[in-house]
Amino acid sequence: MPSVSPPAPLKAFTLALIQLGNIGSNKAANLRHAREMILKAARAEGRSKKPDLIVLPECFNSPYGHTHFPNYAEDIGYYPGKPYDVGTSESESVQMLSSVAKEISTWLIGGSIPERDVDTHKLYNTCTVYNPNGDLVAMHRKVHLFDIDIPGKITFKESETLTGGIKLNSFDTEFARIGLGICYDIRFPEMAMISARQGCHVLVYPGAFNLTTGPLHWELLQRSRAVDNQVFVSMCSPARDLSAEYHAWGHSMVLDPMGAILSEAGDGEEITYAEIDPQVMEDTRAGIPVTVQRRFDVYSQVTDLSNL
C-alpha cells in the first residue's frame, strides 16, 4: 500500500444526498434540474444549518445504459495533482458543478457522468468532486464495471462501452477524509478496506442499483462495508422512474460505523440529510477493537490460493 499521510481528525458535519428524479435524454435539462436540486439541498429549508457536503447520484446527466455512454460522454481532462482550470473545461457538466459549488460555497460530489479520456478516447463512468471555491479537487473512475447477467431479470454490460478505472481515490475536506467509489465498486470489500486503512472516515458511492439486486443487496452491502471498516458509508441513487429504460432502486442512505441507518430516502425524488457524529466512530472503534486486532501475520498465509 502506498504511504498516505494520516487524516486530520473527523469533525461533525452534515451530509445531503440528492435522490435526483427526471433524468431524461435531454442533457441540458438534466443539468438544469440537477443544479436546481443542488441549490434546494443547500437552502436546507426547515433545517438549522446548510449541509457541508452534497452528493448527486450515478449517471445524473444521462440515461443509464451502456448504449448511451458514448453519446453523452464529455472530455474532462483532469489529471490529479496538476492545476485544472474549470473555466476552460470542455465539460459542460464540470462547468455547472463547479459554478454551483462556488455559488453555495459547499463541498460537492458530482455523482457520476460518462467521460471520454482526452488522450485515449476510452470511456469511463466518472465522479468529480468540487470544493467550496468551485475547484475540481478529485476524480474517481469506476473501477469495477457492472457486468451482470441474471437470466429473466437483468442483464447489463458496462464493459461493452466503458473501461474500468485503475486507481482508488479519496479527498480531504476540513471535516473528513472521504473515499470514493461508484455503485458496483461497493461489492468489492478490498476497495473499501484500502480506503478505510488509508484514513477515510466516510465512503461515498454514487450508485444506481436496480429492482432485482436493490431489495436484497443495497442496504446489506452498505452496512457490511460500514461494519467491516467502522466507517460511515453512503450511497446516493437516482429516483425510481418506471418510464425510464433502467429502473433505479432509490433508497439513498447514510450508515454509521455501527451499521445503523442514519437516513434513508424512499424511491421518489428527495433530498435526505444526515448528521455525521465523530463520537460514534470513536465509540465503535473503542468498543469493538477490530481496527487494532488485525492479524496480518496470519493473513499473509492465505494470499496464495494454490495452497488451498
Ligand SMILES: O=C(O)CCC(=O)C(=O)O
Ligand atoms: O451491483 C449491483 O447490483 C448494481 C450495480 C449497478 O447498478 C452499477 O454499478 O451501476
